[in-house]
Amino acid sequence: MKRISLFLLVLLTLVFCDFVRAQHNAVIDRIIAEGKTNNQTMQHLDILCNRFGGRLVGSDAYENAAEWAASRFREWGMQVEMDEAGSVPVGFNRGPWFGRMMGEQSMTLHFVTPSYTSGTKGVQTGHVLPEPKTREEFERMKGALNGAWVLITGKSNGFPIDFSAEADARRDSMIQENVEIRKQIREISKENEKLENKKELPVLKDEPALFYREMRKAGILGIIQSAPVPLVALYDRKNINSMTFENLPAVPDIKLDEHQFAVIEQMVKERRTVLLEFDIRNHFKPGPVKFHNVIGIIPGVQYPDEYVIMGGHLDAYDVATGGVDDGSGVSPTMEAARLIMKAGGKPKRTILVCLWAAEEFGLLGSQSWVDRNREKLPYISNMFNRDSGPLAPVSISVSEAMWSEMEKVCAPVTDINPDFPFEMKKRDPSARPLKPWGTDSGPFAVEGVPVMSFGLEDVKGYNFNYREIWHTERDTYNKSIPEYQEHAAVVTAVVVYGIADLKRLLPREGYFTE
Numbered sequence: 001m002k003r004i005s006l007f008l009l010v011l012l013t014l015v016f017c018d019f020v021r022a023q024h025n026a027v028i029d030r031i032i033a034e035g036k037t038n039n040q041t042m043q044h045l046d047i048l049c050n051r052f053g054g055r056l057v058g059s060d061a062y063e064n065a066a067e068w069a070a071s072r073f074r075e076w077g078m079q080v081e082m083d084e085a086g087s088v089p090v091g092f093n094r095g096p097w098f099g100r101m102m103g104e105q106s107m108t109l110h111f112v113t114p115s116y117t118s119g120t121k122g123v124q125t126g127h128v129l130p131e132p133k134t135r136e137e138f139e140r141m142k143g144a145l146n147g148a149w150v151l152i153t154g155k156s157n158g159f160p161i162d163f164s165a166e167a168d169a170r171r172d173s174m175i176q177e178n179v180e181i182r183k184q185i186r187e188i189s190k191e192n193e194k195l196e197n198k199k200e201l202p203v204l205k206d207e208p209a210l211f212y213r214e215m216r217k218a219g220i221l222g223i224i225q226s227a228p229v230p231l232v233a234l235y236d237r238k239n240i241n242s243m244t245f246e247n248l249p250a251v252p253d254i255k256l257d258e259h260q261f262a263v264i265e266q267m268v269k270e271r272r273t274v275l276l277e278f279d280i281r282n283h284f285k286p287g288p289v290k291f292h293n294v295i296g297i298i299p300g301v302q303y304p305d306e307y308v309i310m311g312g313h314l315d316a317y318d319v320a321t322g323g324v325d326d327g328s329g330v331s332p333t334m335e336a337a338r339l340i341m342k343a344g345g346k347p348k349r350t351i352l353v354c355l356w357a358a359e360e361f362g363l364l365g366s367q368s369w370v371d372r373n374r375e376k377l378p379y380i381s382n383m384f385n386r387d388s389g390p391l392a393p394v395s396i397s398v399s400e401a402m403w404s405e406m407e408k409v410c411a412p413v414t415d416i417n418p419d420f421p422f423e424m425k426k427r428d429p430s431a432r433p434l435k436p437w438g439t440d441s442g443p444f445a446v447e448g449v450p451v452m453s454f455g456l457e458d459v460k461g462y463n464f465n466y467r468e469i470w471h472t473e474r475d476t477y478n479k480s481i482p483e484y485q486e487h488a489a490v491v492t493a494v495v496v497y498g499i500a501d502l503k504r505l506l507p508r509e510g511y512f513t514e
Contacts, residue, residue, distance in 0.1 A: 028412050028494055030343035035490030042482050045331040049477035054318025056115050057358045058088040058289045062315055066294050069355055073296035076341040081295040085357050085368040087288040090243045092116045094318045095281030102275040110257035112319050114160040115235035118249040119282030126221045128274040134178055138211050146219035149276045151265055154208035156225045156255040158232035161209045163249055164239055168213045174205040222252035226261040230472040233319035245286050252280050293365045296337055296353035306349035308500040310384040313359030313440055320475035328480050329386035330355055335489035340497050347500035356440045366440035381499050381506045382450045385441035389466045390480040392420045393454030393491045397427035401507040409498030413491050420459055420487055432512035450511050
């Protein structure tokens with residue numbers, strides 16, 4: 001009798017396991033079917049880019065995008081947490097901008113301004129001067145600076161000129177040193193008139209906008225710096241944390257297409273008449289302005305306090321619309337969440353769908369979450385982060401200890417689309433980083449959380465170049481590649497759901513070395 005009871009127990013266990021396995025496979029099948037026939041990745045991206053635009057932290061566009069993403073998660077049946085991650089002391093909204101050259105020649109100007117910098121006071125027209133580099137030059141031309149656009153030296157790196165008190169003090173010191181260097185130049189020049197072997201002349205200290213404070217007081221309309229194409233516009237990282245509504249930047253900081261800059265600079269050297277007209281609508285709002293990570297939650301039914309994380313950063317620089325950086329991460333992540341919910345997925349452990357805030361301001365959203373959720377870190381199976389462009393996932397690198405489980409998880413991926421073959425690769429242990437790298441998986445890696453991500457390729461040869469787009473005016477919706485993006489959403493959903501439905505957390509042995 002005992003043998004029969006034991007036999008029945010084993011039989012029932014096998015039947016139950018087959019039922020659970022069938023349920024799991026059915027969810028995966030439904031995810032793939034929905035992803036192939038009704039994929040909405042590009043619809044999400046269209047809304048992010050073309051309805052909200054550049055989602056700069058502190059802007060209305062970011063807040064609107066965050067609320068919209070949260071509403072999507074709720075609509076799909078997920079729990080939602082608007083996770084306060086920090087604030088900026090003032091807000092910034094970018095409006096339209098326009099510029100043109102008038103006079104002997106005319107042309108529409110190709111330019112940008114960094115975020116959190118000043119706009120014009122309506123349409124402003126003025127003559128053009130080169131910036132003064134010595135006290136003598138400044139005194140000679142200070143009257144002419146009133147109402148002028150000033151060409152400054154150097155090449156733009158996307159950041160504005162620092163207008164802080166510390167920067168002014170540094171420039172004052174250089175100007176004072178130049179007074180002495182100028183004396184030396186005169187003395188050596190006189191000596192050289194009598195010498196056959198000329199002495200080398202000392203070099204004046206220099207940096208762009210050396211007389212920045214004095215030029216502002218003299219009444220300049222703004223400064224203009226040469227910028228490589230495609231144009232990059234970042235934000236005022238030096239001054240943003242000390243900005244108040246009373247000490248905002250006072251004059252526009254224009255980064256002009258280097259080819260047009262060269263034309264204007266040559267005309268100015270020839271003392272020809274050059275008139276420039278700009279209308280730049282950069283607007284501020286009183287703060288502090290809080291920013292939030294948007295976290296969609298698919299609760300685990302068996303291990304609710306264990307987690308798999310997938311995400312990308314919701315914020316984007318506002319000189320374009322964030323279609324690639326990081327709309328190409330956010331939109332497949334959102335679609336992966338929708339596919340899991342649509343398929344009726346009820347994973348064993350909790351899936352956190354994290355749209356991070358302020359990645360572009362220094363990983364502020366993800367670092368804040370890590371700092372405030374340290375008790376969860378040992379129970380995260382893996383943190384998937386997509387922030388490398390709109391390419392197709394074709395591989396994943398897996399540690400020896402994770403191999404057998406990940407082999408089962410990834411098995412369905414190979415059948416999704418024959419155009420995108422997928423392989424697992426062996427991952428050798430790597431040193432656990434001491435500091436975060438430049439994307440939102442960084443703070444997790446520092447704490448020893450596995451951060452496996454997909455290997456990406458331009459499989460069909462669309463000539464995609466991430467560096468051409470990254471942080472530039474070209475970061476728009478049409479730079480994404482729909483078939484890669486849609487495939488990424490399905491692969492992400494299948495793999496994340498598979499890991500969340502394993503019998504145990506993925507083992508961490510051999511992932512990082514200390």
